[in-house]
Amino acid sequence: MGDERGEAFLRKGNALSRSVSLATDELHSFRSWFRWLCMDQSNALTTCLSWFVFLLFTIVIPCLSHFYLACSDCDNKHSRPFDSLVQLSLSSVATLSFLCLSHFLKKYGLRRFLFFDKLCDESETVRKCYTQQLNRSLKLLFIFVLPCFAMECAYKIWWYGSGATRIPFLGNVIVSDAVACFMELCSWLYRTVVFFLVCVLFRLICYLQILRLQDFAQVFQIDSDVESVLREHLRIRRHLRIISHRYRAFIMWALIFITASQFTALLMTTRSKSYVNVFITGELALCSLSLLAGLLILLRSATRITHKAQAVTCLAAKWHACATIDSFDAGDGETPMARVAGNQIFPVSSDGSSDADDVGDEEDELDNSKMVPAYTYSTISFQKRQALVNYFENNRAGITVYGFMLDRSSLHTIFGIELSLVLWLLGKTVGIS
Helix, strand or coil: CHHHHHHHHHHHHHHHHHHCCCCCCCCHHHHHHHHHCCCCCCCHHHHHHHHHHHHHHHHHHHHHHHHCCCCCCCCCCCCCCCHHHHHHHHHHHHHHHHHHHHHHHHHCCHHHHCCHHHHHHCCHHHHHHHHHHHHHHHHHHHHHHHHHHHHHHHHHHHHHHCCCCCCCCCCCHHHHHHHHHHHHHHHHHHHHHHHHHHHHHHHHHHHHHHHHHHHHHHHHHCCCCHHHHHHHHHHHHHHHHHHHHHHHHHHHHHHHHHHHHHHHHHHHHCCCCCCCCHHHHHHHHHHHHHHHHHHHHHHHHHHHHHHHHHHHHHHHHHHHHHHHHHHHHHCCCCCCCCCCCCCCCCCCCCCCHHHHHCCCCCCCCCCCCCCCCCCCCCCCCHHHHHHHHHHHHHCCCCCEECCEECCHHHHHHHHHHHHHHHHHHHHHHCCCC
């Protein structure tokens, strides 16, 4: 009795030690990037700095750029009739992202928000793979941001360098244009990075749940009891519900803002008096592509984890079928046996190596065509297996937004609408259709 209490105390101590943030823990580099991006809100000073930078780059500079630096008497190449839509679209999405991320960090903290406090209950494989994915997340962030930022830099440098504006607010025209160009680029980069940061963090959290589902699939490969399988699945469903509850407002409003931006851009570019070319609408097309890329990160991550969660039902049904077939062969008395004489209609390979050679990355532990080793017929009755399969069939897990499941059908619908709007806009702006 004393040994059990001692082990329980040690497990609790390990869990608490993993919940405490240390300077040298897994999130050390991640926190460093947060400080560089002025997103650290761990104390009052950094919180004030974070809000100051947010208001400067999201509200003040876009307003000054649109109302003070706009070129009203420029030629057709340098006029910016769609600048208000670009600034409003980026600022609205960045504001939504910043508010949601500030709420997450203030309420949960970075470690708890990324579920690092729960890793003590996971296997070594899950912990290792999740830490590696964490280190790759910021690289993925800049893979999306830097190409768009390079094109934005080229456009802004051309716009200011060709003499679109001559407002010497610093006494010298060249210095004034250089400072204005630099501040506008910083504003664009900040707003885009904040939006993509929230999207990449959502992808990272979904990746953890996929790792857990793949680890959960191993219970069907060993001699497991129904109660332990059910408890583990309930724990995964609870975490999916937590993720859905935290991100549902962000996903819904991001979808609304981005769709409204695409519709407005389409209406403005298809007006009869609208003069459209790549110089005028290039920045608008770039803004639309950036927002669509972030939205697709969200939807693909949610759809992928929903697909993996629902694949558990197929795996459990296959597990139940294999166990039932082997119970017939073993003659355990569950159901009367009736052997069919004659040759097999479908020839079966003994080792399945020829089929395995043709399988690539499209199959994993959850979604595959392999037979399940039947350890179950000797320890688990048919009724328990059937009850577990019925539970999986009637309790499908996944990411939801206010009750709506984000599965492949919803992804296809949303992707079709958004892609149609973007392609139509690109056809009107840069000639892509």
